[in-house]
Amino acid sequence: MDRIHDIIERLRLTNRYVLAAVLFLVWMLTLADVDLLRMVKTHAERHDIETKMEEHRQRISELEADLEQLRTDPSAKERHAREAYYMHKPDEDVFVYR
Template structure:
């Protein structure tokens, strides 16, 4: 045993090296916030930031559509007729469905 311990370089038997090695292994694998959890959280954060950008773009698009509809009554009527199938009381509505 003594002979085996003498083969290990002095640097690796140093108290500070062993303490640091233990600390790094503890943080990397044993701690409740280990490297694997940090990687998962980083991935989840990236997904949530992408979703945030998507919804911010959608909100901007809806605000632009709302502003356009408030300023243009012809566009408002067109959208109401096409999207919500609204009609005037004295009109008949025909829906044409194209088969693909």
């Protein structure tokens, strides 16, 4: 009889610990101010923003290189005017192929 009573008492203590652990996990996953789900979402958003920032940095570098080329090379200015604004000399016909 004492043995059964000891087993029941151990189960009660074990159940308390399991219940406490489950409640703690539920609280940490969903109810806390900085819960795990929000942290995962924020981490994904941060990664997306950093990726976009790197793309913008590359685009800025390309544009700065193009600007420097336009400032220094007269033929680049003419090429840009012809390609971007379809400018042409009075005696020319322009055909645009895409």
